[in-house]
Amino acid sequence: xxxxxxxxxxxxxxxxxxxxxxxxxxxxxxxxxxxxxxxxxxxxxxxxxxxxxxxxxxxxxxxxxxxxxxxxxxxxxxxxxxxxxxxxxxxxxxxxxxxxxxxxxxxxxxxxxxxxx
Amino acid sequence: xxxxxxxxxxxxxxxxxxxxxxxxxxxxxxxxxxxxxxxxxxxxxxxxxxxxxxxxxxxxxxxxxxxxxxxxxxxxxxxxxxxxxxxxxxxxxxxxxxxxxxxxxxxxxxxxxxx
Numbered sequence: 715x716x717x718x719x720x721x722x723x724x725x726x727x728x729x730x731x732x733x734x735x736x737x738x739x740x741x742x743x744x745x746x747x748x749x750x751x752x753x754x755x756x757x758x759x760x761x762x763x764x765x766x767x768x769x770x771x772x773x774x775x776x777x778x779x780x781x782x783x784x785x786x787x788x789x790x791x792x793x794x795x796x797x798x799x800x801x802x803x804x805x806x807x808x809x810x811x812x813x814x815x816x817x818x819x820x821x822x823x824x825x826x827x828x829x830x831x
Numbered sequence: 832x833x834x835x836x837x838x839x840x841x842x843x844x845x846x847x848x849x850x851x852x853x854x855x856x857x858x859x860x861x862x863x864x865x866x867x868x869x870x871x872x873x874x875x876x877x878x879x880x881x882x883x884x885x886x887x888x889x890x891x892x893x894x895x896x897x898x899x900x901x902x903x904x905x906x907x908x909x910x911x912x913x914x915x916x917x918x919x920x921x922x923x924x925x926x927x928x929x930x931x932x933x934x935x936x937x938x939x940x941x942x943x944x945x946x
Contacts (some may be wrong), residue, residue, distance in 0.1 A: 746862055747933050757872070758835075759922065759937040805874060809933045817862065817926050817933045821874040 716741045718808050720822035727796055728830050735791040737827050743767075746810045748789045749819065753803040765789065765822065782830030796829045803827070837923050844913055844927065847946055852908045852941045854923030863906045864924040864935060865898065867891070874922070895921035915944045 717740040727733045737747065750762040763773065765782050773780045777794045793800055803826050807819040836855045844850050858862050865877040876890040880898055888896075897909045906925075910917055920942050924935040 735913070749933050751937075756922070756939055758939045759935070761934050761936070764933050797878075807874075807933070817864065817935055818876045818879060818889075819866075819874075819933060819935070823873045 716743075716746075716808050716810055716820045717821035718806050718820055719823050720806055721823045721828040723823070724826045724828070725798055726830065729798060730795050732792060732794050733796050733827065733829075735793075735827070736807075737789045737791065737806050737822060739787050739789065739806070739808045741808060742772075743810045747810060749807040749809070750791050751805045751807060752782065752790075752819075753805065753824070755802070759805065778819075779814075793827075798829050798831055801827060801829045833923055835923055835938035837921075839941055840939070841942045841944070842850045843944045843946065846915060847912050850913055850917075850942070850943060852921050852923075854908070854938055855904050855934055856923065856925030857927075858904070860925035860927050860936070862886075862926045863898075863900070864926075865908045866922045866924060866937075867919040868917075868922065869919040873902075876915050877908075877921075878908075905937055906942045910943075913943075915945050918943055918945045930942050 719738045746767045748765045751759045752762055753759050770782050774799045781790045803824045805824045806822045809819050839852045863880040866874050868874045874942045876889050878898055879886045895911045899907050920940040922937050923939045924937045926935045
């Protein structure tokens, strides 16, 4: 069965600090997808990134970067030079479906990030 | 920017009552989902819906739950006889999965409180 573990529950940093959010996953499938979602105070879940199991290249998007390592079953998310607007709950998620017909996501418990001015 | 809208934002109901949560997905999306988040816990998949039928459902989605797309725009979740443990935030999501696996667009959620 698939499982996503986000061991950190709450992280508090001061603005401009870098912060890394950890995610470890379990799956028996060789084809799977990993995701990060952000849940701001308004409540909706906002898609940030998708990675498929065959693409271990790290990705950078502005201040955000993701490190996918199959050897350790991890998909970590780093925010560089954090800002107050980054304060949110961040969820890592996994999908074993490779057809696209069912985006059934298994979520981790989420990490509450607080960025203080 | 197109968005998924959900109503009501908060509903309080008595145990045993029927509840209908409504969602308007993004208009050109083909796949629809309900997830729920019990306070302080993880977001859990309930059901996915495509081509006017359920494509997958979780163990949580028992006979008390049903979904419907009654017209071209709304997507509803009905709980026939609510239990205390149904208290949660219910999220509707939609996607155009032909091009974006797992890229779900979520609404802001409907908080259900069962007393």
